[in-house]
Amino acid sequence: MAQPKVAIIGGGAAGFFTAINLAIKTKNADITLYEGSSKFLAKVLISGGGRCNVTNTISKPEELIKSYPRGEDFLLPIFQKFSSKDTQEWFERHGVALKTEEDGRVFPKSDSSQSIYNCLVRLAKEHGVKVKLEHRLTGLTQQDDIWKLEFKNNEILADHVVLCTSCNNQIRKMVTKLGISYVAPIPSLFTFNAQNHHLKELAGISVPNARVAIKEIKESQDTGPLLITHWGYSGPAVLRLSAWQARRLAELDYQFTLQIQWDYNWKREDFQNIFQTNTLEHPKEKIIHWKGHELPKRLWTEIVSSAQLEEYKNWSEIGKKGIKRLLDAMFSYQVAINGKSTFKAEFVTAGGIDLSEIDSSTFELKQSKNLYAAGELLNIDAITGGFNFQAAWSGAYLISHAISKKVLSV
Numbered sequence: 001m002a003q004p005k006v007a008i009i010g011g012g013a014a015g016f017f018t019a020i021n022l023a024i025k026t027k028n029a030d031i032t033l034y035e036g037s038s039k040f041l042a043k044v045l046i047s048g049g050g051r052c053n054v055t056n057t058i059s060k061p062e063e064l065i066k067s068y069p070r071g072e073d074f075l076l077p078i079f080q081k082f083s084s085k086d087t088q089e090w091f092e093r094h095g096v097a098l099k100t101e102e103d104g105r106v107f108p109k110s111d112s113s114q115s116i117y118n119c120l121v122r123l124a125k126e127h128g129v130k131v132k133l134e135h136r137l138t139g140l141t142q143q144d145d146i147w148k149l150e151f152k153n154n155e156i157l158a159d160h161v162v163l164c165t166s167c168n169n170q171i172r173k174m175v176t177k178l179g180i181s182y183v184a185p186i187p188s189l190f191t192f193n194a195q196n197h198h199l200k201e202l203a204g205i206s207v208p209n210a211r212v213a214i215k216e217i218k219e220s221q222d223t224g225p226l227l228i229t230h231w232g233y234s235g236p237a238v239l240r241l242s243a244w245q246a247r248r249l250a251e252l253d254y255q256f257t258l259q260i261q262w263d264y265n266w267k268r269e270d271f272q273n274i275f276q277t278n279t280l281e282h283p284k285e286k287i288i289h290w291k292g293h294e295l296p297k298r299l300w301t302e303i304v305s306s307a308q309l310e311e312y313k314n315w316s317e318i319g320k321k322g323i324k325r326l327l328d329a330m331f332s333y334q335v336a337i338n339g340k341s342t343f344k345a346e347f348v349t350a351g352g353i354d355l356s357e358i359d360s361s362t363f364e365l366k367q368s369k370n371l372y373a374a375g376e377l378l379n380i381d382a383i384t385g386g387f388n389f390q391a392a393w394s395g396a397y398l399i400s401h402a403i404s405k406k407v408l409s410v
């Protein structure tokens with residue numbers, strides 16, 4: 001009997017991981033990976049600034065899902081089957097030594113994404129996966145349980161099809177034609193642009209414990225390092241906020257007010273008391289020379305100036321209103337944001353195939369037998385930290401398991 005044909009579309013992380021694991025699990029399938037461009041694993045190579053942040057040490061499924069603004073509930077049973085610990089063991093078992101950074105991000109010990117690339121390419125070859133470059137899928141239809149795949153110059157038939165293409169218009173049209181619902185894609189993980197950037201002169205300054213929030217979105221806030229850049233605001237706190245609020249920010253057309261508390265450990269009442277005491281105990285001391293804030297001096301000077309307190313003002317001259325303005329500038333510094341930029345080109349797409357279409361134990365499309373999808377093509381995305389790859393590895397692994405079971409039972 002002829003071997004069942006498996007066509008995997010998209011030669012990225014999800015495509016390679018599906019193909020390799022399926023080939024490891026069964027010799028019973030004829031597996032071909034079709035990549036539309038002239039290069040595979042392009043994102044793996046540039047990921048993590050060329051170091052590839054493969055996954056994260058958070059491995060408890062209930063904890064791991066908290067890093068996914070979209071996909072959280074869907075991913076729980078999936079991470080119970082293939083979690084970040086499994087990813088680490090998988091790569092170590094296949095010859096990639098890994099290391100963990102203080103914040104829990106996992107990278108190859110070589111500090112080079114080439115190690116991940118080499119591992120995936122070598123395993124695909126060793127296990128007989130055929131890889132075809134410049135094969136962009138342009139059409140997909142099913143007839144009598146067989147899938148017909150159209151490429152620019154040829155057509156093929158396959159028993160099982162796995163879509164691992166990330167989001168793009170061509171694939172959106174193809175899947176929606178099959179009646180599969182698709183959530184409109186929008187960017188996630190971006191930095192905030194301020195056209196009228198008062199702190200431009202402070203570009204390069206970062207504060208470790210900022211709290212950032214969006215005035216127009218109730219209960220939106222995140223904490224962590226904040227970086228002032230030439231064009232606006234960046235750093236982990238901003239990137240996380242952009243991911244969690246990606247949809248609402250798109251609705252606001254990226255025009256909003258960013259509120260910054262420069263240190264989330266501060267308590268407003270404490271500072272109010274300190275400032276009142278200063279008016280009595282240090283009346284002649286200049287406000288801009290005060291050091292109790294632990295911020296870079298240039299940033300404090302800007303905060304004082306934005307509270308409309310002139311450089312020469314001392315504590316005896318601040319007055320109640322001045323104290324209030326100073327506290328507002330420390331606890332709720334307001335910046336008009338009017339656009340976004342990508343962070344070191346590191347962005348992901350929020351949106352893609354609606355998760356209600358997917359069987360979470362197999363990643364098979366509920367309405368389309370023997371059609372599967374994994375990776376960024378699904379409406380799943382995460383904050384930075386190796387979580388986006390983790391979702392791709394986990395989904396791909398479950399698909400390989402599901403197809404191998406079907407193939408073995410033929």
Ligand SMILES: Cc1cc2nc3c(=O)[nH]c(=O)nc-3n(C[C@H](O)[C@H](O)[C@H](O)COP(=O)(O)OP(=O)(O)OC[C@H]3O[C@@H](n4cnc5c(N)ncnc54)[C@H](O)[C@@H]3O)c2cc1C
Pocket residue numbers: 009010011012013014015034035036037039040041042043044046047048049052053054055135136137138164165166168170171344345346347348374375376377385386387388389390392
């Ligand atoms: C600069 C950058 C850095 C990143 N760094 C990290 C990181 O360190 N850690 C992390 O967890 N995440 C990171 N990410 C996110 C991560 O790279 C993605 O989530 C992940 O690569 C998604 O894998 P995928 O296989 O689903 O899609 P992709 O890697 O996008 O692969 C899809 C493939 O499908 C091909 N394709 C598309 N359409 C077709 C078609 N019609 N026919 C055939 N082939 C097609 C594409 O050419 C592509 O090769 C980063 C992203 C970027 C952009």
